[in-house]
Amino acid sequence: MDISTFVAAAAHDMKNSVSVIAAYLEDALAKMATEPPSAATLSTVQALYETQRVNGNLVQLMAIFKIEEGMYPFEPAEVALDEFANELLGRVRPLVALKGLDLQYDIQADMADWIFDHDLIGSVVMQSLFNAVRYASHTVRLSMRVTEHGLAIEVADDGQGFPGFMLEQGFPSRQGIDTRTGSTGLGLYFSRLAAGLHRRGTQTGSTRLANGRGSTGDLGGGHFIVELP
Amino acid sequence: MKTPATAPEDKLRASEFLLVEDFEAMRTVLKGQLLRCGAQRVDTAKDGREAAAMLRAKPYGVVMCDYNLGPGKNGQQLLEEARLKNWIGPATVWLMITAEKTSIMVSAAAEDAPDDYLLKPITESLLQTRLLKLVERKSAMAGIAVAMKAQDWRGALQLCDEQMAAGTKSLAEVLRLQAQLYQKLDEWPKAQALYESVLQRGQIAWAKLGLAQVRVHAGDLAGARALLQDAVREHPQYLEAYDELASVLQTQGEGQQQVALLERAVNLSPNSAHRQSALGVAAQAQGQHDMAERAFSRAIKLTEFSAVEDLEPFLGLAKLHTEAGAPSEAQKLIATMGQRYDSHDAQLLGKAEQVRALQAMGDKAGAAKLAGELVALSADETTPGAADTAARIAETLIEAQQADAATELLNYLTRNHYDDERLLKRTQLAFERMGLGASGGDLAAAARREATNAMKDSMQLMAAGDTQAALESLRSAKTSMPRNTRVLLNFAAVALTCLQRHGRSATLEAEMRNSIATAQALRPDDARAADLLQQLKRWSDAP
Numbered sequence: 115m116d117i118s119t120f121v122a123a124a125a126h127d128m129k130n131s132v133s134v135i136a137a138y139l140e141d142a143l144a145k146m147a148t149e150p151p152s153a154a155t156l157s158t159v160q161a162l163y164e165t166q167r168v169n170g171n172l173v174q175l176m177a178i179f180k181i182e183e184g185m186y187p188f189e190p191a192e193v194a195l196d197e198f199a200n201e202l203l204g205r206v207r208p209l210v211a212l213k214g215l216d217l218q219y220d221i222q223a224d225m226a227d228w229i230f231d232h233d234l235i236g237s238v239v240m241q242s243l244f245n246a247v248r249y250a251s252h253t254v255r256l257s258m259r260v261t262e263h264g265l266a267i268e269v270a271d272d273g274q275g276f277p278g279f280m281l282e283q284g285f286p287s288r289q290g291i292d293t294r295t296g297s298t299g300l301g302l303y304f305s306r307l308a309a310g311l312h313r314r315g316t317q318t319g320s321t322r323l324a325n326g327r328g329s330t331g332d333l334g335g336g337h338f339i340v341e342l343p
Numbered sequence: 344m345k346t347p348a349t350a351p352e353d354k355l356r357a358s359e360f361l362l363v364e365d366f367e368a369m370r371t372v373l374k375g376q377l378l379r380c381g382a383q384r385v386d387t388a389k390d391g392r393e394a395a396a397m398l399r400a401k402p403y404g405v406v407m408c409d410y411n412l413g414p415g416k417n418g419q420q421l422l423e424e425a426r427l428k429n430w431i432g433p434a435t436v437w438l439m440i441t442a443e444k445t446s447i448m449v450s451a452a453a454e455d456a457p458d459d460y461l462l463k464p465i466t467e468s469l470l471q472t473r474l475l476k477l478v479e480r481k482s483a484m485a486g487i488a489v490a491m492k493a494q495d496w497r498g499a500l501q502l503c504d505e506q507m508a509a510g511t512k513s514l515a516e517v518l519r520l521q522a523q524l525y526q527k528l529d530e531w532p533k534a535q536a537l538y539e540s541v542l543q544r545g546q547i548a549w550a551k552l553g554l555a556q557v558r559v560h561a562g563d564l565a566g567a568r569a570l571l572q573d574a575v576r577e578h579p580q581y582l583e584a585y586d587e588l589a590s591v592l593q594t595q596g597e598g599q600q601q602v603a604l605l606e607r608a609v610n611l612s613p614n615s616a617h618r619q620s621a622l623g624v625a626a627q628a629q630g631q632h633d634m635a636e637r638a639f640s641r642a643i644k645l646t647e648f649s650a651v652e653d654l655e656p657f658l659g660l661a662k663l664h665t666e667a668g669a670p671s672e673a674q675k676l677i678a679t680m681g682q683r684y685d686s687h688d689a690q691l692l693g694k695a696e697q698v699r700a701l702q703a704m705g706d707k708a709g710a711a712k713l714a715g716e717l718v719a720l721s722a723d724e725t726t727p728g729a730a731d732t733a734a735r736i737a738e739t740l741i742e743a744q745q746a747d748a749a750t751e752l753l754n755y756l757t758r759n760h761y762d763d764e765r766l767l768k769r770t771q772l773a774f775e776r777m778g779l780g781a782s783g784g785d786l787a788a789a790a791r792r793e794a795t796n797a798m799k800d801s802m803q804l805m806a807a808g809d810t811q812a813a814l815e816s817l818r819s820a821k822t823s824m825p826r827n828t829r830v831l832l833n834f835a836a837v838a839l840t841c842l843q844r845h846g847r848s849a850t851l852e853a854e855m856r857n858s859i860a861t862a863q864a865l866r867p868d869d870a871r872a873a874d875l876l877q878q879l880k881r882w883s884d885a886p
Contacts, residue, residue: 129463130369133442136466137373137376169464185611186444189548190545191515192545197476204468
């Protein structure tokens with residue numbers, strides 16, 4: 115039997131366990147909320163964050179496996195942007211609150227629904243938000259606006275920005291993953307793949323990485339942009 | 344008068360919740376989350392069987408159900424059964440939980456789909472946001488669902504318009520329903536315009552499928568095929584498009600391509616029983632017996648816990664067994680089918696396969712006796728599909744070398760349905776298979792003559808004022824064609840005139856009601872039957 119079949123099945127099973135761990139941690143956090151947060155609270159927050167990362171990785175691994183096998187249920191549909199943003203922000207809010215960060219949300223007024231795969235793009239933006247929360251000094255911002263290329267969803271923070279090698283390397287192709295740097299490149303690879311499934315006429319979805327200063331919507335730190343036609 | 348709006352939060356507090364999850368730790372976690380989201384009463388079930396018993400016993404406002412429930416029913420089968428048996432109402436929210444995004448999430452037909460899917464892990468804030476949104480939307484859409492269930496297409500359309508005017512939050516869903524309703528109401532140009540305007544905005548799979556259905560209706564099979572091929576290419580997981588394309592290919596006589604397409608669809612969603620069953624039927628028609636056997640066996644396994652009746656895999660597999668020289672295997676299957684399903688179709692079609700098995704075992708007397716019984720039973724049926732079932736039985740009887748019984752049944756069908764071109768084609772083919780090529784045409788022509796003459800006679804007699812003779816003429820046509828809706832309704836119309844002219848007659852009134860009831864059973868959507876009943880009511884209510 116092909117090893118990837120086992121990997122897929124095991125990933126599915128692990129995801130169930132991760133879900134339970136995450137829920138227990140969230141529950142524990144709700145019970146231990148004190149002002150100022152105790153050391154135990156902060157390490158629980160860290161544990162929850164790590165759990166979310168494991169979950170995010172599993173989701174992306176399974177999705178890549180399915181996309182490449184032609185089995186991914188790609189389903190672009192009308193998404194109400196406000197609701198979409200609120201769900202994503204809801205997921206990082208506990209972490210943001212405990213780290214004392216400022217979470218900003220900026221959406222162009224009267225934006226209509228946009229057509230894309232809710233779950234796929236949701237997990238791209240989610241992972242990017244978790245990253246921003248991890249590296250931000252004070253502020254994380256999610257913004258959405260319509261550009262000439264379509265809908266731009268941006269996640270910006272005011273931290274140190276992406277390391278140079280990441281910007282240089284850009285979004286790795288499957289062969290180009292550099293294991294020496296400690297970054298698996300999975301998230302970036304997945305983002306590009308997910309955005310690229312979205313097409314409209316001759317336009318294709320894309321992703322960009324930048325470090326702040328100069329571009330619209332940045333906060334001086336890391337700046338991740340996904341554009342959907 | 345409008346009832347005062349209740350805040351969705353209040354609805355959550357007032358709702359009965361059912362949580363179905365097989366994994367105990369997860370069940371505890373989810374229940375806690377539901378309670379913190381504002382739910383006050385949460386029942387839990389650990390598998391499909393337990394959940395079914397609870398759903399039967401109590402009306403739930405929200406059902407949160409894991410898709411994977413271990414051995415037994417899965418979440419989708421539970422949902423289908425709950426809707427089929429009316430355990431849940433039109434405002435009940437059904438939230439399906441899955442660990443990952445799978446093809447089932449896009450492959451279930453819209454009317455079988457849950458209200459939403461939640462991917463694990465589920466956080467409290469996400470759960471609350473979704474629940475509030477769903478409860479609100481579902482109650483806004485409940486009226487439409489009720490009207491659709493009652494087949495009140497006009498009323499449903501009216502409600503859709505109201506939702507649109509009020510600035511619905513479920514725009515895509517309302518548009519999809521509107522287009523479907525136009526199709527049901529035979530307003531195809533409106534449906535077409537709606538699908539086209541949705542497609543202007545984006546590559547929406549359901550609108551492509553709808554537009555293809557519009558083309559099929561217009562007889563443009565090539566156009567429909569091109570659209571569906573595009574849909575299958577662009578939305579490879581949207582399995583409803585495969586189903587529609589398969590049916591177009593079948594109509595075009597492209598059996599091999601149909602099998603290849605269904606095979607692809609089945610590989611994408613191996614757990615869809617109805618698709619496995621469709622593949623089995625298509626493969627069997629192409630003589631690909633191994634593939635048919637695999638697909639049928641898989642479908643039988645998949646439907647073990649399903650409440651939805653699917654006879655094809657049993658009938659198809661039984662036929663394969665008998666033809667492969669194992670009629671006793673076929674008999675076992677027919678017995679299992681009879682235990683699982685108790686519909687008339689299941690009983691009748693099962694008996695027909697039994698005739699084939701008996702004949703193959705050499706029990707010629709037993710086969711002939713059962714074939715004779717079947718003719719009487721299937722002629723007696725009055726359901727909308729009864730004629731098609733009877734035609735299918737006749738076909739099976741021909742294959743089982745029961746020419747006499749088959750001829751008798753075909754004669755009966757042709758006489759009663761002389762005005763149904765589609766059915767006549769089918770019976771004609773069956774006559775030809777027995778080398779009785781001209782019989783079908785002759786019979787149909789004779790029946791048509793007889794019915795037309797009776798109706799013409801009765802009109803002349805009515806015009807001449809002899810209502811009694813007019814009634815007699817149609818009564819004799821009715822005796823000769825007891826399952827022809829046109830004759831039955833004409834008889835009822837003349838009977839009504841008789842009643843109006845000559846006053847009350849309990850016997851005639853009963854005979855009239857009987858005719859209308861039979862016609863309605865055969866064609867439930869016939870407007871004339873309902874109209875006659877109303878006229879009768881007005882007359883009998885009049886002082």
